Amino acid sequence: MKAIIGVIGAGTMGAGIAQVAAQAGHKVVLTDTNPDQLLRAEEQIKSSIEKLVHKGKLTAQLGQDAINNLRFSTQLSEHSEAGLVIEAIIENLTVKHQVFEQLEQVVSQDCILASNTSSLSIASIGACLQNATRFMGIHFFNPATLMPLVEVIPGVATSIEHTQHIEALISGWNKTVVVCKDTPGFIVNRVARPFYGEALRIYEEGLADFATIDWAMTHIGGFKMGPFTLMDYIGNDINYTVTETVFAAFYYDPRFKPSFTQKRHMEAGFLGRKSGRGFYDYKEGSMLATPHENQALGQQIFERILVLLINEAADAVFMQVASPRAVDLAMTKGVNYPKGLLAWADELGASWVLERLELLFAEYGEDRYRPNPLLRRIAREQSKFIL
Numbered sequence: 001m002k003a004i005i006g007v008i009g010a011g012t013m014g015a016g017i018a019q020v021a022a023q024a025g026h027k028v029v030l031t032d033t034n035p036d037q038l039l040r041a042e043e044q045i046k047s048s049i050e051k052l053v054h055k056g057k058l059t060a061q062l063g064q065d066a067i068n069n070l071r072f073s074t075q076l077s078e079h080s081e082a083g084l085v086i087e088a089i090i091e092n093l094t095v096k097h098q099v100f101e102q103l104e105q106v107v108s109q110d111c112i113l114a115s116n117t118s119s120l121s122i123a124s125i126g127a128c129l130q131n132a133t134r135f136m137g138i139h140f141f142n143p144a145t146l147m148p149l150v151e152v153i154p155g156v157a158t159s160i161e162h163t164q165h166i167e168a169l170i171s172g173w174n175k176t177v178v179v180c181k182d183t184p185g186f187i188v189n190r191v192a193r194p195f196y197g198e199a200l201r202i203y204e205e206g207l208a209d210f211a212t213i214d215w216a217m218t219h220i221g222g223f224k225m226g227p228f229t230l231m232d233y234i235g236n237d238i239n240y241t242v243t244e245t246v247f248a249a250f251y252y253d254p255r256f257k258p259s260f261t262q263k264r265h266m267e268a269g270f271l272g273r274k275s276g277r278g279f280y281d282y283k284e285g286s287m288l289a290t291p292h293e294n295q296a297l298g299q300q301i302f303e304r305i306l307v308l309l310i311n312e313a314a315d316a317v318f319m320q321v322a323s324p325r326a327v328d329l330a331m332t333k334g335v336n337y338p339k340g341l342l343a344w345a346d347e348l349g350a351s352w353v354l355e356r357l358e359l360l361f362a363e364y365g366e367d368r369y370r371p372n373p374l375l376r377r378i379a380r381e382q383s384k385f386i387l
């Protein structure tokens, strides 16, 4: 029999995670302290399942089974039968501790506990538990029903058996699972930083405007969305906060330095699509920004951002955050990059990437451009990241 899955927090992420588990055939209990939020989540999940049935992506029977699998409650004690409980409440360590302390009194000894946190460390959340060997991060991406990637993050106290069990379980939910170390930003929110940061820097230096940088990354680089379009889509408040959190968590490493341009946009209320204006204007009748389609400039922009992304991916491998394959899977499945960054480096040649980084480092003398030692080694040995 499949384990009962508990989800705490019926907001954006919790509702999506509950739906994914219910569609995978588990009985699911979704709890939230706010009854209105539970009603909203129930309606949202039902309508999402109905759409899937309508589009032929789910049979009517499976859709009904998934709905029947779900139970909604305001009581944490409803998780007493669960084999796994995933917490997806507000990103606040004190509140998460309160919930986990209570939860540990309710669940069985062998129930696995997890947090969907994006920015807190797994070690810090698990510290409140009497048995932290059964606690880990299970990081879904938004929207959880559509995004295939799940990062599984064991903390320093987590047992290997529990991690392997969860890796196998979530893989059975039609998800791509990557296991990574408990370090700031895990894989995706760390490795993706230069996509935004270097684009902003190129703009700040006056090399190109938003539309031209976006054009370079989509038309020359093959990315689905340019960095400014994507930041507007995510929201400048959210994206800036992630950058600031990662920057602070890495002891202010200049590689992750946030940008004044993005901060000013956020401060002005130019949050992106949701506020009607971000880097671009989304109001009715506003003019579309047109790029300067200069091939040489576009190539220069794309290569500069790409080599910084590859350098960050190499650093994640060098620092044992995850394997090269896991890093590539994370970036293709978590943020839809057209290719895995390390496979891309192998294709271009590590020496080609290193040469460009060294030119940037020589020009600027800034640490954000320092080439990673693993990249240097692979270039020297004429080897590859993915063997």
Ligand SMILES: NC(=O)c1ccc[n+]([C@@H]2O[C@H](COP(=O)([O-])OP(=O)(O)OC[C@H]3O[C@@H](n4cnc5c(N)ncnc54)[C@H](O)[C@@H]3O)[C@@H](O)[C@H]2O)c1
Binding pocket: 008, 009, 010, 011, 012, 013, 014, 031, 032, 033, 034, 037, 087, 088, 089, 090, 091, 095, 099, 116, 117, 118, 119, 139, 140, 141, 142
């Ligand atoms: N939104 C994203 O894109 C995203 C992506 C990945 C991970 N996350 C992480 O997932 C978690 C949830 O984020 P979200 O965007 O779904 O938040 P949200 O604000 O949409 O939902 C949070 C829910 O938690 C409930 N809640 C608050 N305190 C509670 C408590 N003590 N007990 C039970 N329920 C409580 C709230 O009523 C709310 O319904 C956070 O840790 C966040 O960092 C968010």
